[in-house]
Amino acid sequence: MKPHFPKIITNLVEADINLKGVKGWIAQGENHQIVFFEIESFAEVPEHSHNDQWGIVVEGEMKLTIGEHTVVRKKGDEYFIPAGAKHSAKFLTKCRIIDFFTDNARFKPKFDSARVQN
Numbered sequence: 558m559k560p561h562f563p564k565i566i567t568n569l570v571e572a573d574i575n576l577k578g579v580k581g582w583i584a585q586g587e588n589h590q591i592v593f594f595e596i597e598s599f600a601e602v603p604e605h606s607h608n609d610q611w612g613i614v615v616e617g618e619m620k621l622t623i624g625e626h627t628v629v630r631k632k633g634d635e636y637f638i639p640a641g642a643k644h645s646a647k648f649l650t651k652c653r654i655i656d657f658f659t660d661n662a663r664f665k666p667k668f669d670s671a672r673v674q675n
Contacts, residue, residue, distance in 0.1 A: 617652030
């Protein structure tokens with residue numbers, strides 16, 4: 558497995574994510590966000606809900622629960638989470654995932670003092 562996204566992705570603004578083992582970089586649109594996630598095998602995303610989300614597993618395996626339905630998603634698998642659907646995830650291996658959110662403010666940028674110009 559490729560351990561990381563290339564610099565073209567990691568040079569994007571990092572997302573402020575308060576979950577251990579989860580990092581992401583934001584491609585911001587006027588009405589959406591695309592987030593490139595790198596997630597460690599011990600990470601878990603607790604149950605939550607928000608606007609529509611479409612994603613694809615680039616590398617790794619995760620157990621994704623949407624409502625009462627749980628499926629293991631692997632490299633190349635796509636998924637759709639409708640607005641308001643409660644969902645959670647457990648990561649079985651290190652993962653790289655790309656998610657498209659119809660909410661343009663799903664994640665806030667992480668403050669990076671090195672990027673601030675005086």
